[in-house]
Amino acid sequence: MIKRRVHVAAAAVIRGDGRVLIAxxxxxxxxxxxxxxxxxxxxxxxxxxxxLKRELSExxxxxxxxxxxxxxxxxxxxxxxxxxxxxxxxxxxxxxYGREGQPVRWVEVDDLTSYAFxxxxxxxxxxxxxxxxxxxxxxxxxxxxxxxxxxxxxKEDNIRLVQLRAKGLDDAAYQARAEKTLELCxxxxxxxxxNADPEWLQRVDADGIxxxxxRLMELKRRPVPSDKWLGASTHGEEQLNQAGQIDCDFVxxxxxxxxxxxxxxxxxxxxxxxxxxxxxxxxxxxLGGMTRHHANQARAVGAQGxxxxxxxxxxxx
Ligand SMILES: Nc1nc2c([nH]c(=O)n2[C@@H]2O[C@H](COP(=O)(O)OP(=O)(O)OP(=O)(O)O)[C@@H](O)[C@H]2O)c(=O)[nH]1
Ligand SMILES: [Mg+2]
Numbered sequence: 001m002i003k004r005r006v007h008v009a010a011a012a013v014i015r016g017d018g019r020v021l022i023a024x025x026x027x028x029x030x031x032x033x034x035x036x037x038x039x040x041x042x043x044x045x046x047x048x049x050x051x052l053k054r055e056l057s058e059x060x061x062x063x064x065x066x067x068x069x070x071x072x073x074x075x076x077x078x079x080x081x082x083x084x085x086x087x088x089x090x091x092x093x094x095x096x097y098g099r100e101g102q103p104v105r106w107v108e109v110d111d112l113t114s115y116a117f118x119x120x121x122x123x124x125x126x127x128x129x130x131x132x133x134x135x136x137x138x139x140x141x142x143x144x145x146x147x148x149x150x151x152x153x154x155k156e157d158n159i160r161l162v163q164l165r166a167k168g169l170d171d172a173a174y175q176a177r178a179e180k181t182l183e184l185c186x187x188x189x190x191x192x193x194x195n196a197d198p199e200w201l202q203r204v205d206a207d208g209i210x211x212x213x214x215r216l217m218e219l220k221r222r223p224v225p226s227d228k229w230l231g232a233s234t235h236g237e238e239q240l241n242q243a244g245q246i247d248c249d250f251v252x253x254x255x256x257x258x259x260x261x262x263x264x265x266x267x268x269x270x271x272x273x274x275x276x277x278x279x280x281x282x283x284x285x286x287l288g289g290m291t292r293h294h295a296n297q298a299r300a301v302g303a304q305g306x307x308x309x310x311x312x313x314x315x316x317x
Pocket of ligand 1: 030037118119
């Protein structure tokens with residue numbers, strides 16, 4: 001029998017203080033009693049955005065003014081194939097309440113994991129918790145110059161996710177750099193991932209690990225606990241699948257476009273990038289030739305946002 005295909009539009013409604021709205025499904029319906037992002041099935045001939053506007057008016061009594069695509073998730077339930085088309089909504093009119101009698105709650109993004117959601121929601125929870133920009137640090141031998149540049153990005157570009165990539169440092173220098181970087185990131189409320197062997201989390205209490213594609217392909221299972229972040233570098237379908245297999249929280253996919261540092265490299269291009277993102281089981285950052293100005297374009301093709309060394313490693317303050 002062919003499984004039913006269900007297309008659902010849902011929203012992460014975010015309030016001024018950063019809290020996100022969740023609702024509890026009535027005990028009597030499919031996935032009853034679990035928490036969800038408000039939304040529902042597309043009616044015939046509706047676009048995702050039209051359905052989103054209608055559903056949030058029906059379920060929460062609010063009028064959406066603007067919405068930004070967040071993530072699209074395909075999931076196989078036993079009885080159906082579901083596509084969750086999830087949007088981020090920060091601009092709306094009205095004060096949301098459970099118009100159908102369902103309990104609703106505003107929760108801190110970091111507390112979302114303590115609520116029970118349907119199985120399909122895991123990538124959405126990750127996408128909600130991640131920012132749109134991912135800074136990868138440049139090679140820089142001098143600690144003071146390094147910290148100065150990073151601080152500018154944290155302050156002026158409002159960067160909240162950082163990968164410490166320093167291939168040129170030996171272990172002792174990397175550890176010293178990591179400790180200083182962690183302290184700076186904590187001060188600015190940013191998460192720090194180490195581009196290093198996962199064992200490094202025992203030496204430096206960073207927020208997680210970013211795997212190179214070579215490390216990614218060697219692993220049989222997720223190498224860090226669930227309260228740490230796990231990112232990975234990928235360059236194509238096989239690596240994306242492997243990242244899903246070992247339960248990475250997110251990946252970068254590159255090179256999307258030519259970069260000054262690799263002008264000859266074969267790039268993925270927006271078309272293939274969009275197709276790969278659609279099938280990925282987790283949030284994907286666009287990497288390679290990206291600047292902050294590409295963030296909306298990246299979002300429009302399904303990405304979480306953009307990752308960059310060059311664009312954030314400026315010194316123009
Ligand atoms: N709205 C919503 N649905 C989700 C989420 N996660 C998830 O697996 N689903 C599934 O997607 C489907 C959405 O159906 P729904 O019950 O909200 O649809 P609806 O509002 O149009 O309701 P109706 O069919 O009673 O009119 C359900 O099968 C539900 O289990 C989520 O976070 N939000
Ligand atoms: Mg609904």
